[in-house]
Amino acid sequence: MKLYKVFLLFTIGIFSVCFNSCTDYLDTQPYSFDTVDKLYQSKEGAELGLTGCYNTLNAETVQGTAWGGSFVSVMPFMFNGGTDEVIVRDGFTDPNYAPFGSLTYTSQNASLKSNWFVLFVGINRANYLLEKIDGVKMDEKRKEEMKGEAHFLRGLYYYYLSLAYGALPIYTTSNHDATAQREPIQKVYELIIADFSAAYKTLPGKAGKLGRANKWSAAGYLAKVYSYLGSCKMNNVGADLNFDLNSFTWVDASDMYNKAKTVTDDIIKNSGLKLTKNYDYLFRETTGKYQEEESLFSILGSKSVSNGNYNLLLFWQIPVGAPTAGGGYGWLRPTGELFYKYDPSDKRRSQNLVDALFVTNPTENIDGVNYYIPIALTDPLQINYCVGKYRYRDASVKSISNAWSDGDIVLLRYADILLLNAEALYYTGNEAGARSRLQEVIARVADNETQLATLTSAYHKEDFVTELLDSRSRELCFEGWRRIDLIRFGKMTMAINGLSATLGIWNSIVPEIQANWEPYKIWFPIPKSEIELSPLEQNPGYN
């Protein structure tokens, strides 16, 4: 009789513990996040997914890791540092960033690991959209546009990845096989060109949302790709490395330049873009409406005080100085050579190369916003000689942390298109047309015809390519093109070896940099952890 009591009581006990079926009981659902399968279920979901594809451009972190892996911090170091424009500040040894300024990057560099990862995340997100969006019930026109944007972004991420690392595994679905191997650079560019072309074809001339990719963004990057491939072929880039994956021998250079000319002509003729009047307004936080006149594609800094990605320029792209005055750290410093590349009367020199910013400095007011004016630089041997191209405004009127910027960064602008058009004109046999394009760019910063003539003659080089590269550096310095320009024209080694150890105060590190340079470093190494986790062929020279 007691046994049944035991049984009864214990059963009650068990049931109080485990309500109905124990399996269901443990089938709880998360409250504070969604699962992946819930994303592409509606038009709204698809838009969220597309915004996510843009997010990678300047995400502070992705999946809680890879800090600053894309344009927000790492890529400006990768594509500017260790050139004849900008080098590491002597004594700055941060292992994540300093190697780009001293040309000591290795396969264990954590920034490269972040960069490689973040760009592939962007590709994955675009692939995910392209794969799922057909199943979403929504306006077909918008759907096609969204696809165009996804193609553009996938092309963009692949383009920058390939500029850095060369040959790559190619993924066109959301399931990225971890064992996929690097495809030759030819295959990579076939995909990039196809993606940009698709976007060029489908996107409208003006994006539905301000700052999103449009037809001219795709056209501009197509021009970039064509001229890159054309110049790499003509200059036998990387041929001495005997590394087939990264070879450009397959390229038809004249075809590329013809295409580059066609597409840049289209932009010049039809895009409605122009050189904005004030060169310096291209690089400020609050001058977006002027940037729009010239920008083909910008990285947007969120204007929201609480949500979104901000841009970050304080490591080296803004003048060194007091944070409240909008000053930065100066981890990379300009070479003396860049200073002397300008004519003293060139406004771009006083914009791009400056002395420090203090709260005691005078301010200027641009459309109601105060900016501190850095001390003018007269001599690159000044201790505060620094990059001053980009500018943060007076931090006291800023609603986000003064480390960050809510301004946009113009990634590709009309001046570059003019210069690419000049390059294409030159290689398609029109040197005169090419030179007049160079002058068109200078004309903006000349106050009058006299000054234009002065600058034109001061900058004139008999060899067009030399002048073109100098022109590009003067106009586009610190905008992420110098390293690639030097590489595609086969001039990287020459440029490094040509630096003087004494021309600028920060040039004292030049002998180190020269000792560190090896021709194989035109390619960044595939991150070591990537190879360890799933084997992949490394670029030559690295282990």
Next chain:
Amino acid sequence: MKKKREILFPYGDEMRLQFRKMKLTAILLLIVCATFGNSFSQVRLTVRFEKTDIRDVLQTIEEKTNYIFLYKDEIFDFSKKVSADFTDAYFEDVLKSFCDQTNVSYEVRDRQIILTENEASSLSTVQQPQNKDLSGSITDKNGLSLPGVSVVVKGTTTAAITDKNGQFKLSVSSEAKILRFSFIGMKSQEISIGNKTNFSISLEEETVGLDEVVAIGYGSQKKKDITGSVVSIKGEAILSGSPVDVLNGIQGKLAGVKISSASGDPGAGVDITIRGKSSISAGTSPLFVIDGMPYDINTSEVASSSIGDNNSSNPLSLINPADIESVTVLKDASATSIYGSRGANGVILIETKTGGKGKAIINFGTRMGFSETTRKIPVLNGNEFIEYRRDVDPKGYLFFNNGDPNKPLDPYALTQHSWQNEILKAGFLQNYDLSLSGKIDETTYSASFGFLDNEAIVRNNDNQRYTMRLKLDHQKSKKLLIGVSASGTYSELNGATQSGGGSDLFNGIVQNLVISTPVELYNPFFDPGDTYISPSSMIDNAYKKSATMAFNSNAYIHYAITNEIKLILSGGGTLSSSKGSEFYGKETNWGVGDNGYSNINESRAYSTSGSAQLHYSKVLNENHNLNALIAAENNVYNYEWFGVTKTNFLSESTGVFDISKGSNAKNAGSFRDKNKRVSFFGRVNYIYKEKHLFTANFRADGSDKFGSGNRYGYFPSAAYSWMFINEKFMQNQSILSNAKLRLSYGLSGNDRIPSYRYLARLENTYYDGELGMSPSSQANNNLKWETTYQSNLGIDLGFLKNRIIINADFYKKETHDMLIPTPTPGRTGYSEQWQNIGRVDNNGVEIQLSSKNIIKKDFKWSTEFNISHNKSTVVDLGLVKFIPVYMPGGWIQDVGRITVGKPIGEAYGYVFDGIYQISDFTWQNNSDQEILPANRSYQLKEGVVSVSGVNVKPGSHKFKDLSGDGIINLDDDRQPISSSDPLFFGGITNTFQYKSFDLNIFFDGSYGNEIFNESKWRLEGGAGLSYMNVTKDFYYNHWTPDNPTNKFGDYGDRNATALLASSYYIEDASYIRLSSVSFGYNLKNDVLRFLNLKSARIYITGDNLYTWTKYSGYDPEVNSGNTLMSGFDRISYPRSRKILFGVNVTF
């Protein structure tokens, strides 16, 4: 007739416990089932006699039950023999049978059983004609009056019981010769009466030792019957150093348990590991079980700072240490696997005090005293600082207005400060505890209230805590016991960000005390605001409060279904709510960038758990003793958080109390998490002939943290123990009084990872202020528990009647299938996936020794000593060979690395190899000596090792060229350079008693652990341009061309290699600490009587009195908060030395 051996079997563990409880109420550990019956009617026992002498029977029952028989010899016919055969019978029934056989009757009075002749009136038998009056008082060793002591004239029924003041009066016949005093839990004493009429007797506690009952998971056991590795400490020993929280009170006192707090900050987090770190990502802190309720520490339950130091406070600090009865630590698998998936890091059982046994006892304790910093870091004073800046930067802001060479400044005109002296002040601590316990009829009660006010050594930094607790047990019937308990706490932690700790910015107040310039200099280049911000203005313009309320409650029913089977149902819940409020004005480093910054956040956690347990005990016969348990349990845990940050305060007047004055809503967020668990488990204990002990455990745990296929984990364990002291061959020796060998092996688990890591999750991915969403992880339906396989070999030895007790344990733990966010190839678009990979091993030895060195009437000296060694090794990490450990927020960040084949917690870097000297370089004009060092353009000589990418100069740190290629680079010239974990750690307590005085001295220490002292770089002129102060030691000894030392480099900002993580920053953090000294005096009886008190003790305690160490920071006991690199310091809050005076009185 030769009598057969009497056997008196207590009824298994539970019954033993009953008995112990009666004997040892004062010191007994409360366990859930212990409250099952504590009155006469509840006593059960197993007895077997066959034709046994009456006296022997009575004596044996007295011994076993602690009830005393009062009788006159003449009532018995001693020639008669009695027999009995009862198994787990009620005492009542046993007595009835005995009385029937001997023709007597009995009456129970308190603990006395009066036996009389059947026909006589029981009352009249006590009233003997008397002619001599005796009186006296009875106390315990501390002079505390003992009420309820039986005073019996031996061999008669003449008896008395002491009153509430421990007094007795008794009339005896002139023939009375001997008085016998007896009391539960005390040694009985017999005193011959002689001519004395007044007696002052002090009863001694019965030595408990091996008969002590300790809590184990879901039950309790006599220490001698335990097969696993279990160590426990009583409330008394925890309180010896006047700790403000429990962990602080057990630190250094238990072998194998390593406790270190992050710093001396009143809100500092605490790191606790048992037998080493056995996990990389799933948490290393043990499971806490508070009065039977399992409790995973979730530090985010206490609102932490949104800025700076994220080291959050330990939720256990919400428990008042004065409420603690005992703490028991379960270490090996046989002890912990009953907690299954939560047992792998060990289990700490905390039992709070339970009800009394008679009239109310009221205890009031208070202590108060002062604290001060133990150390100041010697930095330059104002004048020295000016000299230092003149040396480094003669054209700088200190000497010229805005650096303008035409406007020289007089630096000596600036106000000078010694920040550490100005801001580190005397702290003040006060604490009050009031408790009440007793018993009314069948209900026992216990209640307490406590208040702590701890004003720390930094201005505006303090902590208040209010605690209350109530416990009620009601014995409804012989079979049914019902109990409830509840406790509540409110705690406030005030004071702005104190330490940088390991994980955030170097701008805490404590760091600023050290690094701030000793002259009031505004440096427009680096001061983030428009004015000079001093540590003082940072204190005055900041407000931070973390206020936490916690409430726990549980209820239980114990029902004896049969004599063998008992059902326990229990259920309860916890609720905590913590609110963080912060405001940082413009004149603080934290608020200046945002023009005023305010954050309010609230965390709320609530959990419920319930269990049903069936306990079975059976003594089959004299050789076999069996105990078993089967049970089921569930837990639901909820956590919610929300927070909002506003900035840009045009008026700071109302601070955090009206954040609508902030014009920017910088941030707002919320989060909810829920976890469920279901468990089924059981245990069997079997004892054969008191020699061979077996235990087997099994637990099945279901958790919603894993995918549907892997929700259940199974954790078996087994143990065998050999009590060879009870073997025949040990009978003829007298040295060993206890000898036991313990062996165990088993599995336990760890699932302490964030929820839903098995799902493919989406994350919010904004662009241009718009919400986007993107995949952030790949699903892993195979995710399951970490499993730790642990074997343990232990030996317990007692010497000289257990005056010396040694427990030694050797263990080997292997943690397999570690839960690690495993790196995946980046090209997949995912950085990591939670997987079960890799293995960590921990092997170690623990020795605990306790010795009663001197036991004299007036003088006693005892020693408790423990020492532990643990070695952890990462055996496997899957595909990767190492996991880097970054310490973000500082200048040197790439500090640590978890490497296969090495322990967890190692720093990784270059090996310091002295300083580059001028002789290592050439310079212009064939090294022309005439050129001043400042004007030389140095080139390294051939053959001198260079550093890749860095322009080394004389005075730079030099490193060992491990690869031998002549150039130091990141990839092949670094190696593990420090170990966060000590080789040995332990503690020693000496307790002395002389008459009414007592003295307790406690040392603890650690040997062989190292700290990466990152702050050194800044304190050696690293951040030179930002004008931080430097240490005197460095300033007066640093490298110069005239002082070519190899010990210190040049100023950090001239020394590019100083910024690289190297062994230069590694410091030995071994220490021995005189952790506490407590000296007390117990008031004498006459004084007590005069004051109408039961007992009173006054004492003085010194806490953290002195530390012997080579470490150059504030304190060698540092814990960065990152378990993967705990030995890392960025100037943490100094630990204070406290002197406290206290009084404890009992009414």
